[in-house]
Amino acid sequence: MSQTLEAVLNANAAYAADFDKGDLPMPPGRHFAILTCMDARLDPAKYAGLAEGDAHVIRNAGGRASDDAIRSLVISYKLLGTREWFVIHHTDCGMETFTDEIMRGLLASSLKTASVDASGWHDSGEGSGSTEGNYVDWLTIKDNAQSVLEDVQRIRRHPLVPGEIPIYGYIYDVRTGKLIEVPEATRVGMALV
Numbered sequence: 001m002s003q004t005l006e007a008v009l010n011a012n013a014a015y016a017a018d019f020d021k022g023d024l025p026m027p028p029g030r031h032f033a034i035l036t037c038m039d040a041r042l043d044p045a046k047y048a049g050l051a052e053g054d055a056h057v058i059r060n061a062g063g064r065a066s067d068d069a070i071r072s073l074v075i076s077y078k079l080l081g082t083r084e085w086f087v088i089h090h091t092d093c094g095m096e097t098f099t100d101e102i103m104r105g106l107l108a109s110s111l112k113t114a115s116v117d118a119s120g121w122h123d124s125g126e127g128s129g130s131t132e133g134n135y136v137d138w139l140t141i142k143d144n145a146q147s148v149l150e151d152v153q154r155i156r157r158h159p160l161v162p163g164e165i166p167i168y169g170y171i172y173d174v175r176t177g178k179l180i181e182v183p184e185a186t187r188v189g190m191a192l193v
């Protein structure tokens, strides 16, 4: 068994040993959802004060409002009753370190993990790659505040999102743990009714 697998299963056994949350209802008790980045340094339960059953947390690379993130948000309100949403990107996001063109080039070169240094991303070129990456929009980020604004705007204008849900735009600072508002995004995300 891999060390990682063993560690995860041991941690789960300890968690389950005194587990007492088995009767929670499915709908989030605090009626809100967070869309945020998968970055390992972000712990939404801690930075937003969540316990099991409190809120939906939807995560992807960048915390971007992709079609799939919107699918989850729509299910979140339509079937599970959330009434307020947060879009939370963060400082030092990996999505700021590359472009579609770079990612496509790296994948075309090989499927091995790339390395990065001051001059950018490099691929070992070991083994074969794939041009399938050319068909993916990697939703990279040039500017944090701008990406939060764009995503809040996209969700706000989406035909399946009702006007009464306010959408708040924030950037999590990985150095301080603080949530910094992107006022323009929150303004764009204001409830319409």
Ligand SMILES: [Zn+2]
Pocket: 037, 038, 039, 061, 062, 063, 090, 092, 093, 094, 095
């Ligand atoms: Zn990130």
